Amino acid sequence: MTLMTPAPKPSTGLRLNLLLLSLTRHWVRIALVIIGIYAGLPYVTPMLMKIGLTGPANMLYTLYSPFCHQFAFRSAFLFGEQPFYPRYNTGSAFNSFESYVAGIPEFAPDRVYPFFGAVGENLEGFSAGFQGAARFFVGNEQMGYKMTLCARDVAIYSGIFVGGLIYARFRRRLRPVPLWLYVLLGLAPIGIDGFSQLLGYPPFNLWPPRETLPEFRVLTGALFGLMNAWLGFPYLELSMRETQEQIERKLVQAGYSNLIHRQ
Secondary structure (H helix, E strand, C coil): CCCCCCCCCCCHHHHHHHHHHHHHHCHHHHHHHHHHHHHHHHHHHHHHHHCCCHHHHHHHHHHHHHHCCCCHHHCEEECCCCCECCCHHHCCCCCCHHHHHCCCHHHCCCCEECCCEECCCCCCCCCHHHHHHHHHCCEECCCEEECCCCHHHHHHHHHHHHHHHHHHHHCCCCCCCCHHHHHHHHHHHHHHHHHHHHCCCCCCCCCCCCCCCHHHHHHHHHHHHHHHHHHHHHHHHHHHHHHHHHHHHHHHHCCCHHHHHHC
16 A cells, blocks of 8 residues: 655745735735725724714724824815815805804813824813814714815825726826826925924924915825835836846746746
């Protein structure tokens, strides 16, 4: 009776190379799943608040808090009277943020927020206490509930995701965006808008404070996201192809050419 000799188990190095080969071949799909989850959860959180699942919603607000200021007056809201509640000095057609929050407990003058201090009497200022209140305020039945990222950040990551979907469809034809176009459409609008706003507030005070129209926040964010996808995805593709070719050569030299097309 002849006993069959079991096939030797693949080494750790071989398994890692095969795993990396699979990642380099499917990286676009993997990237879109990760970006889609990160860009999609800010939309899910207000829905959770609306149906009363405040525990999971507050967990998401906390998880996203290190990545964004989360000021309510610069965020988009769902299920409320307005999609945005810009500040009084924005020049927007929307009713002002101050007109909605005046009188609610979260913005009471003596309300104190850790590391920020008291809100104070002047809601039209930009005190640390007011910033703290606007950061921790997530909404109510009248105003709806804010997303976990500000309107500009939501537009950025949504733009990257949409740009990634476009790249996945036309990846064989698309080349990286020319740098001059990336600067013109991606960096310049968001940079000019962001810094001109920042420099009007303390500690800079270079000119009277200004707030950007919500629509412009969304537009500049979306352009920045799309341009980053157009610039980044093609370069990542080149890097992944080079890595893929190196791994395939190693596998052929090691006598594992039969495993290449199984990944």
